[in-house]
Amino acid sequence: MSTTILTPGPLTGTTRESHFGPLRALRLGVRRIGYETKLYFRAGDTVFFTFLFPVVLLGIFSVAFGGLGNVGANPDGSGGISQAAYYLPGMIAAGILLSGVQNLGVDIAMERGDGTLKRLAGTPLPVISYFIGKMGQVLVTSLAQVILLLLLARVAFGVALPTEPAKWLTFVWVYLLGIVTAAVLGIAISRLPRSGKSASAVIIPPLLVLQFISGVYLSFALLPEWLQNIASIFPLKWIAQGMRAALLPDSFASAEAGGSWNLPGVAIALGIWLVVGLVVCRVTFRWIRKDS
Template identity: 70%
Template sequence: MNAIALGFDRARYETRVYFRQGDTILFTFLFPIIMLTIFSVAFSSAGNIGARPDGTGGVTPAAFYLPGMIAAGILLSGVQNLAVDIAVERGDGTLKRLAGTPLPVLSYFIGKLGQVFATSVLQVILLIVMAHFAFGVALPTRASAWLTFLWIYVFGMITSAVLGIALSRVPRSGKSATAVIIPIVLVLQFISGVYLQFSMLPVWLQNVASIFPLKWIAQGTRSVFLPSSFAVQEQGGDWNLGESRSSSASGSSSGWWPRS
């Protein structure tokens, strides 16, 4: 219980530090919001996406890109934020110093997870509020849709956090962490249906994207915020929510200090 309490204290500390870093706020917290604004404004004159031949139906660009930006925010918060942060702490000796303190390993990871969940929840709320009030995006009215979004979000954040912890071992130093992690995250966004309509990608690239959690997070989020008619554009012509849950739940947390 003491380790858990220390973990929550650590989470508050990590969150304060997060919001003191301007570059981190720009590239992980505000980036999806900025991208949603750009896509919504840039394609506003092109008409609705998925409209019928007579021009009726479909959704606005803001409504179409909202699920992808939410999924991208989950990836940035869990993968990019944690991978870069832990790699930097390993490189500058922070992890070595923490390992010599009474702070339990569990408290350290609770602090990291608490920070990414707190900042990600705020980010998602801002995205949804801005999309609804600034761009007129209609939100789901059924409680079941929001419950679906809740479990997709929770599983997506856990999976992204585990992947971020694993990727923190890839950079050889803290100085190279950003240069190594950001390209990986950008490639995943482009092949997972965040910026491009997933059905536009070649089948082999769709299969590659299916290996990674972002594809399933984005697909599950689209099932909540887009009309059911858009399901035909997914692999197999269905939302495949059962597979999304299985893919997200496949990650497992680690109970070790990241090696310094």
């Protein structure tokens, strides 16, 4: 029917409905996921700095600190967990931050700078389809990254992954809440760089600092309390804590601030950041800076 219409002309009322309704937005969104994911893996620098970075660091840390012996070992050297097992939750948390916040923050700022968003603004692509594409791209690439990290830890460094279903349940909800929050915050901060060229310079350094103070590279328990308090404002600390709860033995909970995993705290902190991010996106996202 509609496919046989070859000349330009007005559409009838009913085809209008079906063509521009929510189903079309969803269909275009799914198509955007494929397009966005293809573009992601074609850009060599993002593949390295967001996709492979945590994987490479997990490898380096595991090898470099391997000689220090197990973490949490008894005085006689028995027990405890390997350095690879100890760093795994932090690297997964860093991966979530990079795949969400850094990836989308830089990506969308560059698309705004190079005219991609302006071009899309002139097409009948719904904004929601664009976001479905971005969120889907983040989910697909981040899942691949997490699987790669788990495989590397298990296969190369012999890390024993949890066997209790409760631990994996924790892993799944912390991961999902973390990645969705990170993606939404990435969209929100893409407004900050004034140009596409400055995007990496504006977004990457603060995120790097955040990784150092949130228990990713340095043990959170070693940080002074005031620095812990600052880090607790931001979501990465909570993602890392949730990942430790899922992947480390429960005996490690005593090393956390307050002596427990505080999973309700993780859920509340990430939930607040998710809502804040959504509001900021809703209020500030525009296809283009009008009148610039």
